[in-house]
Structures are given as structure tokens and as C-alpha cells.
Amino acid sequence: MAEARAPGKAILFGEHAVVYGHPAVAVAIKAGVQVAVSVNKEWAVEGRPLDPTRHPHLKSIISRMPRESGTYSFQISSTLFSAAGQGSSAALSVAAHLALRKQIGEISSTIDAAKSAHLAEADAQSGRASPTDTATSALGGCIVVSSSLPPIAKHVFSAELKTSEGLRKWDVGTVDLQDDSNPPSLVLGFTGNSSKTGKMVAMVADLISSNPKKKHDLDSIGEITEVGLIALASSQWEAVGMAMNACHDRLVSLNLSTPHLERLIESVRPYSFGAKLTGAGGGGCMMALTKEPARVAQMIELCGAKAMISPLHNKGAQILG
């Protein structure tokens, strides 16, 4: 048997603007997905034959296995909220890739895992997926994805994808976060409503074509992200929080927030450096950066959402055995 674990992610700055070439900054969170694989007479998940329509990511990961490498059974466990924009399908794909390669005696790098998992996300999402979730899950820490990386990021790999809108290219980089003896925590609040990333991205595209002035909100998110990233790399938490709040205002202007997300964000702001929706919006999760994580988690639960506390610094994917 071989086992691997990969974390979920939270986008601190830049969601939606990244679709238009601006940078996005994401961090790995503590919760994640663990995948164990063992030899089996056919491909199976949790003891049942693998159904490609239920597990399109696994089907895609398997399609890149070397021929004649056998068939295996997957056991999956997750501490992520499901369908909440925490990157659970990316974490599943990364962990499945690493566990399968270990099982066949081939040690894969986390960069290979990120690339294979990105293709799995694209296969499962009709060809549209940025490498943000998969790179953050595989590499851990703080990741920047952009059509051209800001100078503070160290380039790790480049990714490209043929989409129906043409060839899309990204650079993926890491940013070192300083050691801080008392860093703030992230608290994620899940509204309980899943939202479809593709639908929200299409909604923004429609909004911009009917009201081209709204493009300024995306350009503005791009500028705020660059400033927020510099603040993050130098542990200037008040400035990071201000950048998070400023990104959220632009996301509201793009109609991406909901009354429930707004209630959650308002309720935690007095105890946080900053709070914003994270990911696609229209439901899903909000996040706060705070030194009072227990209090913020309590406020989130009082507003009828599920809270999850995570340190800011988290490892990427790991082979467990």
C-alpha cells in the first residue's frame, strides 16, 4: 500500500482577476485529502468499481500512468469542507498522483504532481482550470499564479492549457513568508452553499461585456494583489488585512458576494486584520486573517456557517508511506 496527503488552499488575493492575467496569491491550509492505494483486481474507489463520471479526476490521473502498471483501489479521506472552494478536487488529484507513483516504485516530484493534477482539473472542468489550486496543494506555502510573475515571486514552473478560447499560459511562483513568532491564523467560514466556479467566471465575463467599466474592478484587484503580496512577504498584517478588504470591495462590485457572505464578513471584521470572500464567490467560503481565531470561529458559527481554523504556514503534499 502507498499513501499520500495533499492540503487544500485559500485564495488571499486575486480571484477572478487571475482569469484576466493578473496575479492570484493562495496559501495551503492545514486541512487536506489523504489517499491510500493498494493493488486490486480492477480500478476501485472505497471498495466499489471506479465510476469515471463520479471520479473524473481519478480517471484523468490514471490516464497518465505508465502502461502495464496494474490496477489499484483508492481509499480517500478528507478534512476539507466539500464543494466549498477549498480545492478538494485539486488535493485529491495531487495525493492520488503521488500515492499511485509511489505504489509503482516511481518517486514523482511535487511539480510533476502539480502538472498532472492541473490536467485532471482541466479534464474534469471542460478544459477550463487555472493551476492555482493544484500548485498550492502540491507545493504548499504561499503560491503566486500570473501571466507574468511579480518580482517578489520565485518562478517554479510554467503551465499551459489549450482551451476553447485559445492557448492559456501561466507562471507559477513561490513567495517565502517570514518566520513570525506570533503569526495570525486564517479562519475560513463555509456558508454551506456550494457555488460553481465556471458559472461565476462566466457571470463576470457577461458583466464586463455588458458594462465594460467593470473591467476596472479586475484591474484594481490586480494592483491590490501586488501591494498585498509585498505586505504578506514582510509580515505587515494590518496592510495584508487592508488589501484583503479592498479586494473584497471589488468582488462585491462584481456581484460575487451574497447576503450570507456579507453577514459573516461584517461579523468578524472587528476581530480581524481583514476578511473577504475567497474563491469563486456566490456562496462557498469567506476567510479572515486574525490573531483571535477562536473568537472569529465563534462569530462565524453564530452566523450559521461552519468554521475552520488554519495556521498561515502549511506544508504541501507529502508521501506518507
Ligand code: PMV
Ligand atoms: O475554485 P475556486 O472557488 O477556488 O475559485 C477559483 C478562482 C477563480 O479565479 C474564480 C477561477 C480560476 O480559475 O482562477
